[in-house]
Amino acid sequence: MDYFFDESGNWQEPGRERRRLLIGGLLFGDPDLERSLGRELDIFMARENLEQLHATDLTPARRERCYRLVLEHLGEESRVLVRSWPPSILRSRSRSDADEVYLERAAALARVMLLGDPQARIYYDLKFYYAYPLNVVKQVGKLPWYLKRARDRFVVNPRELARERDRLLERLEREREKVGRGRPGLEEFVAGLVGGVEGDPLESGFDERVVELRRRIGERVADYYWSELWQQFRGQDRMRERFRERILSELARVRDRLGMEDEPPSLEIHFLGKQENRPGILAVDLICNLVYRLRETDAEALSPAERGILDRIELEEHDR
Amino acid sequence: MRARIDATAFNGRPVSCEVDLHVEQLSFVNGGADEETLSRNVRGRVREKVLGLLQKVLPDQPLLEVHYRLVSRGLEELRANRVEPDPDSLANQVSRAVFLAMLDRLGLEPEAQIEILRERRDLFARVFLDDRDARVRQEVRRLMELHRERRFDGAHRLLEQLDDESLSAAERELVRPLALDLALRRADCRTEEMEATFERYRQVNREHPLVMKQGYLHMIRAMEDCRDPLAPRRYLEEFEANYPLSLLSPDERRRYRYHRGRTEYGRGEYIGALELLEQAVIDLPAGERQLRAAVDTVAANCLADNLFFDEGEQLARNALEDRLALELADAFESRGCLAGISFRRGDFEAAREGFLDYAKLAGDLKLSAGERNRLHNYLAKAAIMLDDDREAERQLALAEEAGDRLGFSAALRLLLLLRHRRYAEMDELYALRCLLPEQQRSFDRFALGWCHAFMARAEFERESFDAGVDRLFRAVGCFREDLYHMEAAWVLRYLREYPLPREALELFERICSIDEVLDDFAAFVARHADLPQRFARLLPGKEGPAVEAGEPLLSRLLSELRDLLAMRSREDGFPLLGRLCLY
Numbered sequence: 001m002d003y004f005f006d007e008s009g010n011w012q013e014p015g016r017e018r019r020r021l022l023i024g025g026l027l028f029g030d031p032d033l034e035r036s037l038g039r040e041l042d043i044f045m046a047r048e049n050l051e052q053l054h055a056t057d058l059t060p061a062r063r064e065r066c067y068r069l070v071l072e073h074l075g076e077e078s079r080v081l082v083r084s085w086p087p088s089i090l091r092s093r094s095r096s097d098a099d100e101v102y103l104e105r106a107a108a109l110a111r112v113m114l115l116g117d118p119q120a121r122i123y124y125d126l127k128f129y130y131a132y133p134l135n136v137v138k139q140v141g142k143l144p145w146y147l148k149r150a151r152d153r154f155v156v157n158p159r160e161l162a163r164e165r166d167r168l169l170e171r172l173e174r175e176r177e178k179v180g181r182g183r184p185g186l187e188e189f190v191a192g193l194v195g196g197v198e199g200d201p202l203e204s205g206f207d208e209r210v211v212e213l214r215r216r217i218g219e220r221v222a223d224y225y226w227s228e229l230w231q232q233f234r235g236q237d238r239m240r241e242r243f244r245e246r247i248l249s250e251l252a253r254v255r256d257r258l259g260m261e262d263e264p265p266s267l268e269i270h271f272l273g274k275q276e277n278r279p280g281i282l283a284v285d286l287i288c289n290l291v292y293r294l295r296e297t298d299a300e301a302l303s304p305a306e307r308g309i310l311d312r313i314e315l316e317e318h319d320r
Numbered sequence: 321m322r323a324r325i326d327a328t329a330f331n332g333r334p335v336s337c338e339v340d341l342h343v344e345q346l347s348f349v350n351g352g353a354d355e356e357t358l359s360r361n362v363r364g365r366v367r368e369k370v371l372g373l374l375q376k377v378l379p380d381q382p383l384l385e386v387h388y389r390l391v392s393r394g395l396e397e398l399r400a401n402r403v404e405p406d407p408d409s410l411a412n413q414v415s416r417a418v419f420l421a422m423l424d425r426l427g428l429e430p431e432a433q434i435e436i437l438r439e440r441r442d443l444f445a446r447v448f449l450d451d452r453d454a455r456v457r458q459e460v461r462r463l464m465e466l467h468r469e470r471r472f473d474g475a476h477r478l479l480e481q482l483d484d485e486s487l488s489a490a491e492r493e494l495v496r497p498l499a500l501d502l503a504l505r506r507a508d509c510r511t512e513e514m515e516a517t518f519e520r521y522r523q524v525n526r527e528h529p530l531v532m533k534q535g536y537l538h539m540i541r542a543m544e545d546c547r548d549p550l551a552p553r554r555y556l557e558e559f560e561a562n563y564p565l566s567l568l569s570p571d572e573r574r575r576y577r578y579h580r581g582r583t584e585y586g587r588g589e590y591i592g593a594l595e596l597l598e599q600a601v602i603d604l605p606a607g608e609r610q611l612r613a614a615v616d617t618v619a620a621n622c623l624a625d626n627l628f629f630d631e632g633e634q635l636a637r638n639a640l641e642d643r644l645a646l647e648l649a650d651a652f653e654s655r656g657c658l659a660g661i662s663f664r665r666g667d668f669e670a671a672r673e674g675f676l677d678y679a680k681l682a683g684d685l686k687l688s689a690g691e692r693n694r695l696h697n698y699l700a701k702a703a704i705m706l707d708d709d710r711e712a713e714r715q716l717a718l719a720e721e722a723g724d725r726l727g728f729s730a731a732l733r734l735l736l737l738l739r740h741r742r743y744a745e746m747d748e749l750y751a752l753r754c755l756l757p758e759q760q761r762s763f764d765r766f767a768l769g770w771c772h773a774f775m776a777r778a779e780f781e782r783e784s785f786d787a788g789v790d791r792l793f794r795a796v797g798c799f800r801e802d803l804y805h806m807e808a809a810w811v812l813r814y815l816r817e818y819p820l821p822r823e824a825l826e827l828f829e830r831i832c833s834i835d836e837v838l839d840d841f842a843a844f845v846a847r848h849a850d851l852p853q854r855f856a857r858l859l860p861g862k863e864g865p866a867v868e869a870g871e872p873l874l875s876r877l878l879s880e881l882r883d884l885l886a887m888r889s890r891e892d893g894f895p896l897l898g899r900l901c902l903y
Contacts, residue, residue, distance in 0.1 A: 116329030259338025
């Protein structure tokens, strides 16, 4: 069976979330329901001239229409489980620790939903972000050969260079504020982007030295983006494998405790983005968004479709 | 008993699960309904089945109700995983479990047929239709009293007079855990003997969760008294794997959380420990000062290990006062915690005074070898820092005589020798005590880390820089292996405090990334810098508003280390690096 997962709340920046952190899982039970929802959503998006559906970006009227469609496609065999936690579970954790907490909670939810299913496929809207600037800078120049070959033939469009460089400097500045100034690798990288001459070499001057500096800045920007790309690939692969292992080990532990003698489950995990418009992912995104807004919304103000969905889902609120 | 039941998983799939079902406190005249474990529907079906069957063979007995407590780790597991048992299937198995428990209480074979009760109606009436309290005899009550009053020798003598065979099932539930506790106390931290005793207990009582529960609580307490942080953890995990936590009363649950918090602290998991300790004191009755003092002492250690000295001191002081007022034997532990804080602050006079008090308070107690070693190590390290060499020697000799299994005395002896530049003796001791693989395995990583660190300093002082780099690398490795990120970063200071040539620095950088060590420490600081605010409920008078936050010493220490290693000068110098003493 196919399971869809998504989350709400700011899991990426520990300490920033003020409401709740959520992870939700959805199982249609009948694959026709998902297919039918997909057709309806396609028509809706075409009529509304939308390229993507993302709950937080929709107007209330459009969201309501989507909720109605989702509700109509939750059948007898459909199951939805949403768990929520206070933001304190992430407070004071580093980003990599926060990923770890997320992984642990997501795997525990998946375990409950998958238990007893011999052949499960998970579709997950990916939220991990692996390419923190400090790591990216550390890995500059360490690309595998096939990426290095592409990198060596890549040049940043000179017209875009100033904008790209400034954007990058902004990100690195934020990183310096977070991790503290004086990190040797980071400081040198930033210095290299600025150029070290009087005035900005990207804005003025055509003498040989300035042209050379400009070339080097372009190289650095390119180095950064290729290193970032590599970190994203590596991070996704690593995270998918860890997520898979974690779910399987959770399932094995519970199956062992409950003496379940059927065949051990096989598990496929696909990381998808909302831009891929998979109906299950869009539906679980809408549901998580509804639950996330719930505490702020007056119960009277809920629409019939919203109330209908809330009646159909299992909601667990955890303290820690 | 274990039983297979049909159920439905959350995703709607039918599954077949095996669960444990333990029927306890079975009675047909009094007792509470088992509201938590079974639904009203299942309870009704069980009642119908059991009473229906009994009325066929005992038609003249006044059986109107069946009371029992069902204990099942498996049913809890099902609930946690949202697996719904089939009511019929579950009711059948619970009825079987009730029937088997009844036969067991009557002393009959599990294979016996129900018809046998026609011949044993008197026995049935005596066991199940009597008032439970009346069946607890005088000696058993006396035994419980003696145990509660900690008059263990008297309790032991009385226990020897009791014949287990003559005890009723209810009496056995009371007596067996006490007998185990007395046996564990007599084993006096001889862990093999304790484990064997517990294993025998487990064999006999495996099917009686309430008796097992008491046994586990006694065993965990006994293991903790032996001060081996890993040993109680094993029993805690075992208990959690086999028995449901709902088995514990609110008071037992609090104590259980305290024990778990303490073992987490022993592993260096400060946040997990404080979370558990916080849970242990939620809803703690106001007068319950014994548990509160125990919790406060562990919390004080967690905070002080993260350089929150004021908060740690406040907690430890409260705990000490309470324990002294209640005349509790473990007051020495709170005193030791306070002395440890003085030591880390660099106030060695106060530390020595504290450790002497600690020794005095522990004087009347029967200490295990490990505890004696620790006590003399504490006194030795204070003496070393105060340059009282004769006393340091004397205390170290006593510590070593008690047995230096974990290597803390070896580290202190290296420190003593280092302060007197007795390098040749250091080399000899280091080669003999710290480099052999078997010692590397048995020594505590923290102690071994300090052995390497002191040797690194000795090598740097002798200008044997490559060897020093090797020792320092080993020290950092030991600390990081056991997640002592602060100590790993702390010893990097030697790279700047000794005149290492460029080649030696480059060598160190090649084998160990300074950035990574500092990053790990930074991540540790980020996680732990707000402990007093996060766990304000544990601090006295801080149950409402959050604790005032200044810049914690942890963050300041990180900043000093970063500046020192980047060779940046600071207006205020390096006050923490000059003042704190991490060993």
